[in-house]
Amino acid sequence: MCEPRGFCAGVDRAIQIVVLALKKYGAPVYVRHEIVHNRYVVEGLRNMGAVFVKELDDIPDDGQPVVFSAHGVPKSVPAAAEAREMLYLDATCPLVSKVHKQAMRHMRLGRHVLLIGHRGHPEVVGTMGQLPEGAVTLIETEADVAAYVPSDPATLGFVTQTTLSVDDTIGIVEALQAKFPALHAPSSESICYATTNRQEAVKAAAPGADVFLVVGAPNSSNSRRLVEVAERFGAATGVLVEGVADIPWDAVVPDGIIAMSAGASAPEILIDAIVGAFRERFEVGIELVRTAEENENFPVMRSLRETPLTAADMAFVNGQV
Incomplete structure (x- = not known):
């Protein structure tokens, strides 16, 4: 876990x-x-x-x-x-708002903004909508980097969607920096702490796992990235599940190793229900893999406090x- x-x-x-x-x-x-x-x-x-x-x-x-x-x-x-x-x-x-401010800062400094992210994701739509039409170019893959021809390679700045795969994003950023040496990075990391922390924990738990369950929604970018990270770092199979009904019981063998994490919008009650379903079928021992502690708290607006x-x-x- x-x-x-x-x-x-x-x-x-x-x-x-x-x-x-x-x-x-x-x-x-x-x-x-x-x-x-x-x-x-x-x-x-x-x-x-x-x-x-x-x-x-x-x-x-x-x-x-x-x-x-x-x-x-x-x-x-x-x-x-x-x-x-x-x-x-x-x-x-607030961490998405920070990316908005980073993009606007690039524009104020006369830079064309490259946004690394997934087309159509609400966060990408929102970030692109902070700037005038044509001020942002979406980069999804290293192939996009190879195909991109800017009007002025010396005036480019990039930001990223907060929920991307850390490892995939590094590859895209390196490709951009190799092609455009004058590329300006954001003033601070764009991928959020929660995305990074969850991916690091999955990397630590994945080796040797027969099945790696990630609790999350199909339209959750950070949850889908966790499945990819699990398989990349050693899990035989990664599966995105919304709840107990989605557990692939045919892939679960007695004495097997089941690893589990959850995307940043998945409530703990769903995880508890899945653990309960396994306890009903198998003798279960739980080992916790902890790679970070999170103490962040973002207050609500003053009008609701x-x-x-x-x-x-x-x-x-x-x-x-």
Whole structure:
């Protein structure tokens, strides 16, 4: 069992913002897109009164607040909310906001921005939407680096999506630096601490594992990267599971080694349920592989800080129920 795993500080903050908004303003509280990429969390919030929408146009003018997801949004979204005089709460992870600021700094210094990331991911859409159209070029692979021809190779700066594979990103950055020696790096690391820590724990646990289970959603970039890391660093098979129903029992043999981690938006209750399912079928011994301790805490916005939460609310926020 890997540690760290599961909820990171940014996910915890985003979920807490929705729960606090429901306490302060009552239902419905609208949420643009999934607040985080986890069906269990989304359904739990929906049961509390959150209403998930694709776009602001789907929200009636009823005075109720809208929350923007942890992945970040283009600047056009809060601008549209302000034009409609909507009350909005921005749950963008502070580490994603940091990448936005890094990209804007490159532009202020006259650089064209190269964003290393996955096309269509909400975080990439949000980051590209911080700058004018044409100011950012998306780089997904080393092949993209080889094909890219800038107008001025001397004025380039790069940032990355926060949830990428650390090892894959190093290869792309090295390819960029080899082709464009004047390339400017961001002022600090773009891949977030939680992504890095979870990948390091998976690397340590993967050797010798017959099956490596990663608890997470199919649309969770950081969870999918953990599966890739597990297989790259020694697991015979890596499997992304949302819950007990997805466990590949045919691949599990008695006396085998099952390793497990969880993406940054997967609550601990799902992990507990999977461990329970294994205990029902096998004699289970658990060994903890800990590679880092996480003590980060990202506070919610000032307008919600005085809103009280019950013990049950906090258990949900912490992924325990």
